[in-house]
Amino acid sequence: MDKTNLLLTTSEQDGSSFKALSSKNSYKVHVIPNFIRIGDYRSKAEPEKEKWIILPGNMNYFPNVNAAVYFYRDIYPLIKAQVPEIKWYIVGRDVHPDVAALAEKDPSIVITGYVDSVADYVRKAQVVIAPLLEGSGTRLKILEAWALKTPVVSSTKGAEGLLYKHGSNIMIADDPVTFAGSVVQLLQDRKQGAMLAEQAHRTLMANYEADSVREKLLSLV
Numbered sequence: 001m002d003k004t005n006l007l008l009t010t011s012e013q014d015g016s017s018f019k020a021l022s023s024k025n026s027y028k029v030h031v032i033p034n035f036i037r038i039g040d041y042r043s044k045a046e047p048e049k050e051k052w053i054i055l056p057g058n059m060n061y062f063p064n065v066n067a068a069v070y071f072y073r074d075i076y077p078l079i080k081a082q083v084p085e086i087k088w089y090i091v092g093r094d095v096h097p098d099v100a101a102l103a104e105k106d107p108s109i110v111i112t113g114y115v116d117s118v119a120d121y122v123r124k125a126q127v128v129i130a131p132l133l134e135g136s137g138t139r140l141k142i143l144e145a146w147a148l149k150t151p152v153v154s155s156t157k158g159a160e161g162l163l164y165k166h167g168s169n170i171m172i173a174d175d176p177v178t179f180a181g182s183v184v185q186l187l188q189d190r191k192q193g194a195m196l197a198e199q200a201h202r203t204l205m206a207n208y209e210a211d212s213v214r215e216k217l218l219s220l221v
Helices: 012-021 023-028 062-082 097-105 117-124 141-145 176-188 192-207 210-218
Strands: 008-010 028-029 052-056 087-089 109-113 128-131 152-154
Touching: 008 012, 012 023, 012 028, 023 028, 052 062, 052 117, 052 210, 062 097, 062 176, 087 097, 087 117, 087 128, 117 141, 128 141, 141 152, 141 192, 152 176, 176 192, 192 210
Parallel strands: 008 028, 052 087, 052 128, 087 109, 128 152
Antiparallel strands: none
């Protein structure tokens, strides 16, 4: 850190970790969150929501692989028991063999591999899931869901680094029973899902849209 004038991180947690490495250089560390341009996510027509849940992301990144396997083993059976018509879409490139094997075990799981537009799938899903157990930074998959007004159920680790309030702009669950119950609740109560998604969209626009981040970034350079 002695050789740099400025070190940017995407979350307070990561920023604190870097500051702890060198107290004399801690003033150089600043948090600039991941951001998106909302114009990239606008659509002329909103499709009808399907009875889908979706896990988007690079499916060769080990936190995503472990999250998919964990969800399949411990959470998905609890959801299917209450919503037997459910479809689970895993959308992302570079599918790891452990993830590909899930669709071979259960026909209700759809693995797309690379797609031109993940947003098209997120728009149609009723719930985006982020059951991550490890990793750092902030989750673009959650910001994209917020931009597309699709409600999110996440672990605490999955939402790390984001401004959130459980039950207001996201559902947070760290054990299988609670996670499954939150997903089922949103699948069965579309009004609650819409309210959650609307509040999440407001959080996004105030804190993670490009225009809201630009001023802070420019003040540092």
